[in-house]
Amino acid sequence: MTQRYDCSEPSARSAGIDAAVTALERGGLVVLPTDTVYGVGADAFDPRAVAGLLAAKGRGRHKPSPVLVGSTDALGDLVPDLPKFAEDLIEAFWPGGLTLVLRHRPSLAWDLGETGGTVAVRMPDHPLALELLRAAGPMAVSSANLTDQPSPQDCDAAFRMLGDSVSVYLDGGPTSGPVSSSIVDLTGGAPVLVREGVLSAGELERVVPGLTVS
Numbered sequence: 001m002t003q004r005y006d007c008s009e010p011s012a013r014s015a016g017i018d019a020a021v022t023a024l025e026r027g028g029l030v031v032l033p034t035d036t037v038y039g040v041g042a043d044a045f046d047p048r049a050v051a052g053l054l055a056a057k058g059r060g061r062h063k064p065s066p067v068l069v070g071s072t073d074a075l076g077d078l079v080p081d082l083p084k085f086a087e088d089l090i091e092a093f094w095p096g097g098l099t100l101v102l103r104h105r106p107s108l109a110w111d112l113g114e115t116g117g118t119v120a121v122r123m124p125d126h127p128l129a130l131e132l133l134r135a136a137g138p139m140a141v142s143s144a145n146l147t148d149q150p151s152p153q154d155c156d157a158a159f160r161m162l163g164d165s166v167s168v169y170l171d172g173g174p175t176s177g178p179v180s181s182s183i184v185d186l187t188g189g190a191p192v193l194v195r196e197g198v199l200s201a202g203e204l205e206r207v208v209p210g211l212t213v214s
Helices: 010-025 047-057 072-076 084-093 127-136 155-165 201-205
Strands: 003-006 030-033 038-043 098-103 118-122 139-143 168-171 182-185 192-195
Touching (some): 003 010, 010 030, 010 127, 038 155, 155 168
Parallel strands (some): 098 182
Antiparallel strands (some): 182 192
């Protein structure tokens, strides 16, 4: 049965976090607010749950899910070595609207889709999202919409699209969206701006002058 929690109230927020962690441990999906739009997430290390996330959105494996982390320490468990570019961008823009594409540890037991050994990872600047991520660990999270539909800026919009396919909805009020995070690919020799979003190319270039715009 789908549960929804109004996280503006402390007692409901605490109960919602607990319910979300339990749902994730059982392979369920959770809708949560981020600093951009609402996302739908699963345990990043549960392949069946991640497959369920993609199915709920009507999204294929060729569009793998990004991963959200609750701290830079959690990133270290996913990525073996951080390029200097990554360190500089993280210091400047995390938590916030910046997704980094990095090579993940080959030993990780996960299946996010057709990633080619990479992971798109972000630390969101939203207190409710960070609280959940620190309690549950890294989550595969994509915008809480059906494919080709607008990304939701409130919990009602997410529920209208995803309904009972989600176990727990955490309602944190409207988000600041609809602009998505900017994406920088750091898997090659130089940083490449794949998608300009919340952060402009100019803002990113001030931190990594060698940035290429794809």
